[in-house]
Amino acid sequence: MKTPEAVDRALKRGATHIGFIFFEKSPRYIEPDLAAKLAEPARGKAKIVAVVVDPTNDELDEIVSLLKPDMLQLHGNESPEHVLTIKALYGLPVMKVFSVRTADDLKRVEAYIGIADHFLFDAKAPKGSELPGGNGISFDWSLLSWLDGSVDYMLSGGLNKDNVAEALFITKAPGIDVSSGVETAPGVKSVAKIDEFFDAVEKANAPMMASGS
Numbered sequence: 361m362k363t364p365e366a367v368d369r370a371l372k373r374g375a376t377h378i379g380f381i382f383f384e385k386s387p388r389y390i391e392p393d394l395a396a397k398l399a400e401p402a403r404g405k406a407k408i409v410a411v412v413v414d415p416t417n418d419e420l421d422e423i424v425s426l427l428k429p430d431m432l433q434l435h436g437n438e439s440p441e442h443v444l445t446i447k448a449l450y451g452l453p454v455m456k457v458f459s460v461r462t463a464d465d466l467k468r469v470e471a472y473i474g475i476a477d478h479f480l481f482d483a484k485a486p487k488g489s490e491l492p493g494g495n496g497i498s499f500d501w502s503l504l505s506w507l508d509g510s511v512d513y514m515l516s517g518g519l520n521k522d523n524v525a526e527a528l529f530i531t532k533a534p535g536i537d538v539s540s541g542v543e544t545a546p547g548v549k550s551v552a553k554i555d556e557f558f559d560a561v562e563k564a565n566a567p568m569m570a571s572g573s
């Protein structure tokens with residue numbers, strides 16, 4: 361999220377999580393002090409999520425002290441040991457992201473069970489992309505069929521108003537995360553598209569748990 365209008369609309373429509381991207385190459389990058397201002401209306405209404413990629417402690421110190429997030433989303437190659445260190449240092453729940461293209465990409469998940477508090481399954485970035493997330497591409501949702509109720513996860517990757525019902529039907533995901541699918545250009549969220557997305561989720565009669573970043 362980069363504008364008060366987008367935060368406001370997502371909250372009004374029932375977003376459970378509001379994400380801020382702290383990856384400088386991203387068109388969605390936002391300075392921590394600005395993210396803190398934008399997050400104010402969400403505090404206590406939705407979880408404020410700081411999205412980071414292989415963060416240093418210095419980066420996390422600044423983000424956590426300014427934004428005061430409810431959760432950290434780790435979108436890089438953080439090892440289970442690094443996740444444990446981050447949890448111990450900041451005392452915040454962690455959502456570990458797994459980038460998926462094939463079944464092999466899911467083999468790493470087991471090592472994080474009991475370590476990460478939540479999981480996010482996103483599409484692996486296409487070759488040449490500078491962004492580990494927010495690429496607007498999907499993966500084969502049937503790869504998640506082995507997940508049982510013991511894994512608390514969100515699905516993301518190329519979700520939009522036209523495919524979210526099918527994604528939910530196939531995965532029964534307990535949560536969904538969307539970014540490009542509610543934008544008119546990279547990093548430019550559209551209030552109208554946020555509405556269309558939530559309309560589609562409601563129509564699919566899906567679990568009402570959605571986030572955006």
Ligand SMILES: O=C(O)c1ccccc1NCC(=O)[C@H](O)[C@H](O)COP(=O)(O)O
Nearest residue numbers: 383386493494495496517518538539540
């Ligand atoms: O969105 C970004 O620019 C981004 C950059 C670096 C790390 C993570 C990033 N996004 C994280 C997300 O959780 C996105 O919402 C997720 O990848 C889905 O994006 P999209 O396929 O565009 O819906």
